[in-house]
Amino acid sequence: MTEQSKNFWAGVRAEIPLLIGVFPFGMIYGALALNAGLSNLAAQMMSSLVFAGSAQFITTQLVHDATPGLVIILTIAVVNLRHMLYSASLAPYLASLSMRWKILLSYLLTDEAYAPSILHYEKVGSQPFSHWFVLGAGLVLWTNWQISTALGIFLGKAIPDSWSLDFALPLTFIAMVVPVLKNRPMIAAALSAGVVALVAYPLPYRLGLILAALVGIVVGTLLEKNK
Amino acid sequence: MNIWLVMLLGGLITFGMRFSLIYLFGRFQVPEGMRRALHYVPPAVLSAIIFPELFLRNGEFNVTLDNHRLLAGLVAVLAAWFSRNTLLTIIIGMLALLLLQVLG
Numbered sequence: 001m002t003e004q005s006k007n008f009w010a011g012v013r014a015e016i017p018l019l020i021g022v023f024p025f026g027m028i029y030g031a032l033a034l035n036a037g038l039s040n041l042a043a044q045m046m047s048s049l050v051f052a053g054s055a056q057f058i059t060t061q062l063v064h065d066a067t068p069g070l071v072i073i074l075t076i077a078v079v080n081l082r083h084m085l086y087s088a089s090l091a092p093y094l095a096s097l098s099m100r101w102k103i104l105l106s107y108l109l110t111d112e113a114y115a116p117s118i119l120h121y122e123k124v125g126s127q128p129f130s131h132w133f134v135l136g137a138g139l140v141l142w143t144n145w146q147i148s149t150a151l152g153i154f155l156g157k158a159i160p161d162s163w164s165l166d167f168a169l170p171l172t173f174i175a176m177v178v179p180v181l182k183n184r185p186m187i188a189a190a191l192s193a194g195v196v197a198l199v200a201y202p203l204p205y206r207l208g209l210i211l212a213a214l215v216g217i218v219v220g221t222l223l224e225k226n227k
Numbered sequence: 228m229n230i231w232l233v234m235l236l237g238g239l240i241t242f243g244m245r246f247s248l249i250y251l252f253g254r255f256q257v258p259e260g261m262r263r264a265l266h267y268v269p270p271a272v273l274s275a276i277i278f279p280e281l282f283l284r285n286g287e288f289n290v291t292l293d294n295h296r297l298l299a300g301l302v303a304v305l306a307a308w309f310s311r312n313t314l315l316t317i318i319i320g321m322l323a324l325l326l327l328q329v330l331g
Binding site: 024025028038042045046049050051052054055058059061063068069070072073075076077078079080081082083084085086087088090091092094095102103105106107109163164167168169170171172173174175176177178179180181185186187189190191192193194195196197198201202208209212213214215216217218219220221224 | 228229230231232233234235236237238240241242244245246247248249250251252253256257260262263264265266267268269270271272273274275276277278279280281282283286288296299300303304307308311312313314316317320321324325328
């Protein structure tokens with residue numbers, strides 16, 4: 001086996017435990033996207049155009065609530081800002097690659113591909129072919145996401161409206177937010193954002209959402225500083 | 228705005244974030260203040276979405292027992308707190324809502 005394929009398959013193997021966790025969410029996303037009114041094709045294409053789990057769930061919720069496009073895009077930008085951190089953290093290891101490789105690996109740089117990749121780099125350092133590891137991890141995750149989305153779209157059609165499937169979205173967000181409420185600044189960020197979202201709800205274009213998110217971020221950051 | 232345009236621009240922005248510092252390596256670093264603020268993005272954005280979904284019914288503030296989504300949401304908060312399991316939280320929350328709808 002060449003060094004390239006050895007690294008590639010090591011990346012695939014490192015990703016497999018994560019795939020098991022991600023697969024049901026691809027399915028849930030696919031089913032919910034239909035429920036929110038997206039076409040089959042749009043629901044499927046979002047998984048390759050955006051290719052970011054939490055942003056896709058949030059976009060689905062906002063489409064369901066008839067949010068203006070610009071506000072959706074702004075929300076996606078805020079939610080995905082964290083990817084700049086991943087980008088910064090992998091940058092030194094990818095510095096010598098060609099522009100094509102940098103573009104390809106950036107496209108594949110999700111939370112779940114970043115985690116095994118950075119662990120790998122921290123263990124072995126920058127080897128001549130270690131970018132193939134990132135490719136393996138990213139590509140198998142990408143494939144898994146497309147297949148699970150398609151399956152969710154397929155199964156979503158069979159679920160009756162009376163099941164209130166749209167409620168699974170806020171439930172997903174609850175499941176994501178509760179575990180991070182570990183200290184006072186985090187709790188304050190969540191509560192202040194939630195209260196502002198309620199008070200500012202009548203604002204046009206659902207700008208209350210953006211305002212609430214910004215208030216929450218500022219409150220959390222300030223409280224952390226004053227600790 | 229057309230959903231395709233939203234997805235295309237949302238995708239380009241997402242790619243841009245992922246590509247940004249890989250591209251700019253050595254020329255720009257994430258400022259410490261921004262690094263810290265990013266920790267608060269998930270609780271802030273997610274709560275800003277969750278609260279109206281639970282507390283508002285048809286745009287009106289509703290904290291009565293008739294608000295099934297609020298009650299089921301609180302059950303889900305407890306489930307998430309004790310289980311730390313996303314799938315289990317969704318299942319318990321959905322069951323709570325269906326049960327309330329059947330009873331109510």
